[in-house]
Each structure stands twice: as C-alpha cells, then as structure tokens.
Amino acid sequence: xxxxxxxxxxxxxxxxxxxxxxxxxxxxxxxxxxxxxxxxxxxxxxxxxxxxxxxxxxxxxxxxxxxxxxxxxxxxxxxxxxxxxxxxxxxxxxxxxxxxxxxxxxxxxxxxxxxxxxxxxxxxxxxxxxxxx
Numbered sequence: 515x516x517x518x519x520x521x522x523x524x525x526x527x528x529x530x531x532x533x534x535x536x537x538x539x540x541x542x543x544x545x546x547x548x549x550x551x552x553x554x555x556x557x558x559x560x561x562x563x564x565x566x567x568x569x570x571x572x573x574x575x576x577x578x579x580x581x582x583x584x585x586x587x588x589x590x591x592x593x594x595x596x597x598x599x600x601x602x603x604x605x606x607x608x609x610x611x612x613x614x615x616x617x618x619x620x621x622x623x624x625x626x627x628x629x630x631x632x633x634x635x636x637x638x639x640x641x642x643x644x645x646x647x
C-alpha cells in the first residue's frame with residue numbers, strides 16, 4: 515500500500531527535526547550569551563523605560579540563564595520536548611512583557627520583538643515533533 519500524503523508530509527518534516535533542534539539551540543544559546551556579553555546595554559533597555567537598575571539586572575541575568583538552559587536542554591533528548599515547550603512559554607512571556615514595557619520595539623528597524631514570532635513558531639513545531647519517551 516503506498517504512503518498517503520499525510521505520511522509523506524510527516525516524513526519530510528521529521529527529516530527536518532535535526533535542523534529544527536539545532537536552530538533552536540543556536541538561537542537560544544546565542545541569545546543568552548549575547549545578553550551576558552552586552553549586559554549593560556541590555557539592562558539599559560529596561561532602565562530607560564523606568565525599571566530600577568537592580569530589577570533590570572535580575573531580569574537580564576535571569577533571562578540570559580533561562581535562554582542558555584533552554585538552548586542546552588533542547589540538545590538533550592530526554593529534555594528536548596520540555597525545553598521546546600519552555601521556549602514557547604518564555605517566547606510568549608518575552609513578547610507580552612516587551613510589548614507592555616517597550617512597545618516601540620515592535621516597530622524597531624531590526625525587529626527586536628518581531629523576531630520572537632519565528633522562534634515561537636519553530637518552538638511549537640519542535641514540541642509537536644519531539645515525542646515524549
């Protein structure tokens with residue numbers, strides 16, 4: 515019996531899973547490393563919008579560590595699906611929080627908040643393809 519269109523489509527998508535996982539890991543790990551490397555600049559984004567320096571530092575540092583943990587977690591098969599689900603939740607948190615605190619970033623020429631949408635989508639796809647074992 516020949517494969518159905520759904521089976522062929524899933525097979526093609528499943529072949530992309532290593533690229534999806536690799537892209538998610540790279541995106542989240544780099545995001546965390548960049549936030550740590552440019553800690554003062556990242557904190558300034560928040561302090562310029564009325565958040566205290568201490569709170570901004572905690573948000574930037576905590577966010578960077580969460581990003582690093584999720585990026586590393588998706589590379590470990592046992593935690594990959596949980597990390598992908600976490601990426602979706604954190605992406606939504608960043609998008610909502612960023613929209614409330616810095617709505618001007620929605621129209622930033624470099625797309626600071628808009629870039630969350632493809633990362634969110636890829637996280638959803640990854641979570642759907644990474645079955646629980």
